[in-house]
Amino acid sequence: MFKDQKFNYAVFGNPIKHSKSPMIHSFFSKQTGILHTYNSIHVPLKDFRSVLCSFFEKYGQGANVTAPFKREAYSFSTQLTERAKIAQSVNTLKKVDNQYLLGDNTDGIGLLSDLIRLNFIKKNYSILILGAGGAVQGVLFSLLSFGCSVFILNRTIENSKKIVLQFRKYGNINIFNQELLNIKYFDLIINARSIYTEESGNVLPLSLISSKTCFYDMNYQIDNTFFIDWCIKIGATYYTNGIGMLVFQAAHSYFLWHNILPETNYIIEILNKKNNMEFKDKLI
Ligand SMILES: NC(=O)c1ccc[n+]([C@@H]2O[C@H](COP(=O)([O-])OP(=O)(O)OC[C@H]3O[C@@H](n4cnc5c(N)ncnc54)[C@H](OP(=O)(O)O)[C@@H]3O)[C@@H](O)[C@H]2O)c1
Structure with missing residues (x-):
């Protein structure tokens, strides 16, 4: 081959x-x-x-x-x-x-590096993660060790339970439950579902969101993802796609292979321009 x-x-x-x-x-x-x-x-x-x-x-x-x-x-x-x-x-x-x-x-260090670059994360932040697949397994240790609390909301509850059991020794992690509606705002919401349809977008209750909530979609594509379109529709202040995570995780793979950590920020800018991304971050 x-x-x-x-x-x-x-x-x-x-x-x-x-x-x-x-x-x-x-x-x-x-x-x-x-x-x-x-x-x-x-x-x-x-x-x-x-x-x-x-x-x-x-x-x-x-x-x-x-x-x-x-x-x-x-x-x-x-x-x-x-x-x-x-x-x-x-x-x-x-x-x-x-x-x-x-x-x-390198997914965890990749995501965390991008969240820090964007000023989307602080210690003690409360984070809602949509999804419980391989990418979430890759990033949870970084988010929990940074000092954030994490809530998991996933289509298959069994998968949420498994991931919470796997990571609870590393920090404050729970399954999202309906009791949190109307009593909690999240500082950061991360979409880690491989498919995010308009229907699933509408399922996320607006009572969980404040004007300061940041939205991070791990997905990226040529046009806006459904999740980013939904962020725009609800009038979110800060949102971005996962291009930055992709570039940072690649840089850390490169470091493992060659012992050199490449410059990343100009590549993120080029890729976002190429994609003609709707993009609103706290750096502006
Ligand atoms: N930017 C980056 O560098 C980067 C890095 C890693 C991953 N990603 C992206 O992140 C996404 C997730 O990757 P992964 O490796 O975690 O994939 P995965 O292991 O296949 O997990 C997929 C997740 O999406 C959920 N899901 C799938 N179809 C759904 C639907 N119709 N409605 C609601 N939920 C649905 C699954 O829920 P169930 O548990 O119910 O099946 C599961 O939680 C992918 O799109 C990937 O491209 C980006």
């Missing part, structure tokens, strides 16, 4: 066609002067292990892994960083000494 390709790094996912990671890594490569080739590889749902084995046996020195393979990448790793162990989910792999595969998770 990789016979004629001499790339060293790649992102693996399904779907993967619209991934911005190759573009981000080409910015990093130009900036640092390190020759770092980076492709995107579509993986059939049942073939993650065989595709990754083939990649690392031939040319691969490092990989990013995206939905829906982060949990498989966790069991595929031969060693794990502390944050990947806690998340039980891996988005970055590194071949070390030609001997073993180190699994890391």
Whole structure:
């Protein structure tokens, strides 16, 4: 499969066609002067292990892994960083000494770095997270260790329960319940659902939101996401998409591979302009 390709790094996912990671890594490569080739590889749902084995046996020195393979990448790793162990989910792999595969998770540091850049987070903030999938597993340790309280609201309550059990030893985390309606405003609401429809947008009660609430959509696309459209519709003051998280998590993968942390802010600006994003942050 990789016979004629001499790339060293790649992102693996399904779907993967619209991934911005190759573009981000080409910015990093130009900036640092390190020759770092980076492709995107579509993986059939049942073939993650065989595709990754083939990649690392031939040319691969490092990989990013995206939905829906982060949990498989966790069991595929031969060693794990502390944050990947806690998340039980891996988005970055590194071949070390030609001997073993180190699994890391840079989603948490990626999201936290972007929230700090935007001035969207402070210690003791109360955060509502919509979703309880692999991305949430990746970011919870960072948010809880920063000193925030987290509430999880997810379609499948069983998944919310599992994630709360997994992370409650690291801080203040609870399942969102209806009793909080009318008595609580959230400082930050993060959308980590893979699908956010207009219908699900209307389900979030406005009584949970104040004029100071910040909204962060982990998703990003060429146009506004449904979540961002909904933020605009309800007159939210501060909202943004997940491009910044994407660039920061990529920078921390790059750091694992090359021991250099690239500059990120100008790349976030370029990507947001390219996407023609509606974007309102506290930096303006
Ligand atoms: N910006 C970034 O750098 C970055 C990084 C990581 C992830 N992401 C994005 O974050 C999103 C989530 O990723 P993930 O890895 O957590 O995916 P995942 O593991 O597949 O989890 C998907 C989540 O979305 C929920 N969901 C799916 N369809 C839904 C629907 N129709 N209505 C309500 N909820 C629904 C699921 O709820 P159930 O539990 O009920 O199934 C689950 O909580 C993806 O779109 C991904 O692209 C962005």
